[in-house]
Amino acid sequence: MDRPTSALLTDHYELTMVASALQSGIADRRSVFEVFARRLPEGRAYGVVAGIDRVLDAVERFRFDDATVAHLVDRGVVEVGPMTDWLLAYRFTGGITGYAEGELFFPYSPVLTVEGSFAECVVLETVVLSVLNHDCAVASAAARTVDAAGGRLLIEGGSRRTDPDSAVAAARAAHVGGFDTTSNLEAGRRHGIPTGGTTAHAFVLAHATEHEAFAAQRDALGVASTYLVDTFDVFEGTRRAVAVVGPEIGGIRIDSGELLSDSRTARDLLDRLGATDCRIVVSSDLDEFRVAELEAAGAPIDGYLVGTSLVTGSGHPTAEMVYKLVSIAPDDDPGSPLRAVGKLSPGKRTVGGRKHVQRTLDPDGRYASEVLSVLPMAPSGDSMSPQVPLVQDGEIVAAVTDPGEARARCSERRSHLRPEDRTPWPATTPAIPTVWQGVEEPLSAVVVNTAGNPDTGNRDTGDRDRGGTA
């Protein structure tokens, strides 16, 4: 079966820009675009990259077939001519470099660098940002919950609180961020994420008594499964579950009420009944802050099921990444050096030039700074480069991301942060500063494309992209 095209998961203006660029002759100019977030959400010390594999998949499936082009002509989006020829011939032939899934990012980290002709790159903007803004938001929220949970089992259970397709992506991103399992079966099938779950309140209510419901679960799922005990009363429910299942009962789940006091009373009761190995799992409007409070209070909780907050980025459902042109050739001569470009729009200034990154380490092995430079930097023993090649000449060169490996990468990277940056409590600054080398900082001065522009009045710093890779 042909895989469906991703090409219409795109803003209308991407196509009108291409049509205009074909008209003005700049469509084929060599260009560099970067994806980055200007800032982290308030109080956050770091972000986590996820979704790179989905981006590569979307780029590969970004094709306009006859039916799609005919639809666009019918709707008046494009006109028959050079534009429709261009669409039908489209496949991405350029290069992509980026941060691996599970890698950390900070303000202005170039999470993705896309190089190719202006037109072939600009048209990918919407779908690239859609994936990264969603997946990075969820992975970042997940890692903060891991920071809070002190190694307890973390279960993603938010599928019902987000769109069905994004639920699958959210489950994967949560796993990359450090969650152990998900409730989402499609995430299990598509991405191999471990899934889990037992019963809901409806199951208890459907039986004449809670006793009957627990007996049915025991017979079908076994004593080692987790029993939902709060449909009527947590303590009666816990007592009844042990009575029905026996002291070998695997776990109980509490989904309402005062989780701290209820988990303590339930633990006491379980221990008195001999169910000393019975796990207590809790759920109900949890987020990283509530988990941290419960851990700080020493709640006898073995696992947390987190739903709504996690899949909606815990208050920040988008990573606020943008896709910006940073360099373009001034003409069609393949020998011409690229020109660095940036915009001056208030609050939205950008820094021109393709950025190379070295993340420096201090003598204790902690991350010290994220250094961005328009010049390639030699790696050294006290730094690492988070940028890896993903696509060359239109072909994917990166291996398919194993979500488990990405999860391990995230854990390893977080170990290089200071402990105070691995809590959910509000950070006043990012964990490490973004340091600009060879370019001025974006809020004080900007490299702009005033070359040859007689009437803008914007200054040209003369800075040029010397990367030479695009």
Add this chain to the structure above:
Amino acid sequence: MDRPTSALLTDHYELTMVASALQSGIADRRSVFEVFARRLPEGRAYGVVAGIDRVLDAVERFRFDDATVAHLVDRGVVEVGPMTDWLLAYRFTGGITGYAEGELFFPYSPVLTVEGSFAECVVLETVVLSVLNHDCAVASAAARTVDAAGGRLLIEGGSRRTDPDSAVAAARAAHVGGFDTTSNLEAGRRHGIPTGGTTAHAFVLAHATEHEAFAAQRDALGVASTYLVDTFDVFEGTRRAVAVVGPEIGGIRIDSGELLSDSRTARDLLDRLGATDCRIVVSSDLDEFRVAELEAAGAPIDGYLVGTSLVTGSGHPTAEMVYKLVSIAPDDDPGSPLRAVGKLSPGKRTVGGRKHVQRTLDPDGRYASEVLSVLPMAPSGDSMSPQVPLVQDGEIVAAVTDPGEARARCSERRSHLRPEDRTPWPATTPAIPTVWQGVEEPLSAVVVNTAGNPDTGNRDTGDRDRGGTA
């Protein structure tokens, strides 16, 4: 081409519940489930229904083929036997009643009522909630922006700030809530929503000068298109756009800065240059509150492009709907009346019994109350029933929703609200009260399934579902 199954867009526990219900013999008991939100987000006066068509589509595609069942067995989710037979035979054979798209909802409004066997209904929970929680959140945020915008053109442009697939659903839901157009091309193809867009900052930056960029757009898209003027300086950009395009220029867009003062200055400039019909469209972190402020200040703005806030529900990315068992047959006798059930979990109590709804009107034609009753109510001249049949005996009986019709319905329904409930400013209560008839209010008392349960201590009010339709 076969349409892909929706059956794994589901929580693991839906299947383990079915396996347990088959074990205990309750799988085939006639049941009623309801979808409702216990509350509206703080400050909201009403919610807007969207996503019903997507729910019906997901129910129709909810099938387990051999490969899917084999996968579930391999992964240990289910065991070969009665459960795998049940999965392979699954198709929904029951009935669904619900609110049409564009209809308003209030706390406890039964937006969807699903009737059938316990097992065939319970297994739909996750995918039904995923769709409705997402689409209702976006449609509700959209309608509030319409409330704020005083009839100006509203453009949805948030695709890049949400998952690619949910972006298409968000564009559709925003249109149902009242937005005029979307940037999302797939929403245009799949749902017929009008799309629009011209160029981005990258397009301006890619040219040697802003002048060249505007000329290229003029030649490709025409003078009537909208020109982005804030890449360097709004006033220079506006002046230059009129110089290049002429006073017949269709529109300018400002995407940064002080939108109130900038739109005023741009309007003055445009008028002085003779471009009196040139529209001013603004964007940049808009939400319903910012739009209302600009309108209250009399900003000379003709259109608003809203992105992030809209597609993420303006602070409430989920409508917080739940899917709850409210009635079930006590045995397999088809003549037995259904038993109303509800749970007592603190803060999450539910009211048993299938609810019928009449929305009453006051003498001025304004909505007065949302009356919920376990007894069918006769419609009268001063009330309307928002519930419509959607599925009967497993077959969809509702016509496919035309998003334009749903949008008109939403507009008509909102006209029955008081003006003070059609503003974005915080409401202290829902626009109309939810009135319970024949059942007690959910937070003061609850109908519970204590029948035959000797040891819960929960009281049985003796209330029974007399609806007789399930």
